[in-house]
Amino acid sequence: xxxxxxxxxxxxxxxMSEITVHDYLIRSLGRLEKLLEFLKENRTDVVDSFRSKIIxxxxxxxxxxxxxxxxxxxRVVLDELPLLEQDTELGFLALHFVMGQLNLSExxxxxxxxLFLDVERGDNLIPYTAITLLVELLGRKSGIExxxxxxxxxxxxAPPRELGSFKxxxxxxxxxxENGGFAFSVHDFDENKFVGRFDKCVVYDSLKDxxxxxxxxxxxxxxxxxxxxxxxxxxxxxxxxxxxxxxxxDELYWNREVYDEPKxxxxxxxxxxxxx
Numbered sequence: 001x002x003x004x005x006x007x008x009x010x011x012x013x014x015x016m017s018e019i020t021v022h023d024y025l026i027r028s029l030g031r032l033e034k035l036l037e038f039l040k041e042n043r044t045d046v047v048d049s050f051r052s053k054i055i056x057x058x059x060x061x062x063x064x065x066x067x068x069x070x071x072x073x074x075r076v077v078l079d080e081l082p083l084l085e086q087d088t089e090l091g092f093l094a095l096h097f098v099m100g101q102l103n104l105s106e107x108x109x110x111x112x113x114x115l116f117l118d119v120e121r122g123d124n125l126i127p128y129t130a131i132t133l134l135v136e137l138l139g140r141k142s143g144i145e146x147x148x149x150x151x152x153x154x155x156x157x158a159p160p161r162e163l164g165s166f167k168x169x170x171x172x173x174x175x176x177x178e179n180g181g182f183a184f185s186v187h188d189f190d191e192n193k194f195v196g197r198f199d200k201c202v203v204y205d206s207l208k209d210x211x212x213x214x215x216x217x218x219x220x221x222x223x224x225x226x227x228x229x230x231x232x233x234x235x236x237x238x239x240x241x242x243x244x245x246x247x248x249x250d251e252l253y254w255n256r257e258v259y260d261e262p263k264x265x266x267x268x269x270x271x272x273x274x275x276x
Contacts, residue, residue: 005187005273008177011200015180017116021070021107025077028098028123029091031154033081035130038153040083043146046137051090053133058093061129068099070107098122116181120206127219128207135215144218151223155230166192166255169235185273187265192255195265197248197273204243213244221249240264 032054039047075095078084084091101122102114135143173186173196181202188194203224207216221242229236236256242249250270254262 005185006174007185007276008174009183009275010178010180011183012180013117013205015116015202016113017119017179017181018111018113019102019119020110021074021102021104021112022077022110024102024119024122025074025095025098026080028126029077029081029084029094031123032094032126032130033083034154034157035127035150036083036087038150042149042153046134046146049137050130050133051087053137054130055090055093057129057133058090058097058126061125062093062096062100065100067096068102068104070104071096071099074099094126097126101125116179116202117205120181120202124203124206124216124220127223128210128216131215131219132212144215147218148222148226151226152230154223155227158227158231161231161233164233166234166253166258169253170194183275185275187270187273192258193262194253195270195273196251196253197270197275198243198251199248199275201243201249204249208243217242217244238264240267 036047036051039050075092078091078095081091084094099122102112102118104112104114106112131143131147134146137143138146170186170188173194176182177184182198183200184196184198186194186196203220207213207220210216221239221244225237225239234255234257235253237251237253239249239251248270250265250267252262252264
């Protein structure tokens with residue numbers, strides 16, 4: 001196959017990312033808030049046992065580690081998360097853990113530059129811990145199914161996204177190729193459909209050292225894809241494999257206003273899109 005695809009190979013394990021700390025914490029801790037909300041509405045029988053187990057897990061994860069120097073300053077974030085604000089012990093532990101992952105050394109006007117990998121760990125380690133505990137409590141099949149129900153709950157309550165152009169997404173992919181978190185290639189079939197092959201990904205890196213890669217997939221890739229595909233936007237995406245189970249991830253993106261359910265390119269096709 002000739003080189004009829006674009007390569008974005010600026011992956012850097014030391015890449016930095018600028019975050020607005022308050023907004024980041026609301027987003028990250030909001031995932032646990034929504035899970036508690038979902039369980040209280042749908043599985044009251046597991047709420048207490050899940051709470052006890054995640055408190056135990058977070059306590060172990062923060063044990064022996066110094067608290068972030070900014071922990072007290074950002075404790076007010078919990079005021080915007082009613083369930084975590086009411087549950088003082090769990091809320092503070094979750095905040096302590098996430099801020100510990102960020103390794104903040106300086107904040108300027110509410111913003112901080114953080115190792116990209118630490119940003120993703122702060123986002124993904126609590127969801128991974130949560131699904132692991134649900135599987136422990138309910139068994140693998142039931143625990144995963146309950147997690148899927150939670151993801152649907154998240155998707156239902158995700159803020160609406162205005163319909164935008166497919167071109168906007170494609171341009172965003174090009175910008176993403178510059179941020180150091182990914183190594184990938186893109187083949188454009190036309191202006192409304194393209195496939196991406198991802199060989200390196202900071203999201204995967206954030207959980208690759210965890211014991212259960214299937215659960216790591218559900219905590220990250222499955223969750224993001226499901227919520228993204230439920231939003232009122234022109235973009236749809238589908239994968240057949242991810243880095244959690246294969247050498248690369250194949251992501252087909254299409255404009256749902258133009259295509260219905262296009263055929264996924266073969267792995268033979270994407271396999272030739274080598275990152276050089």
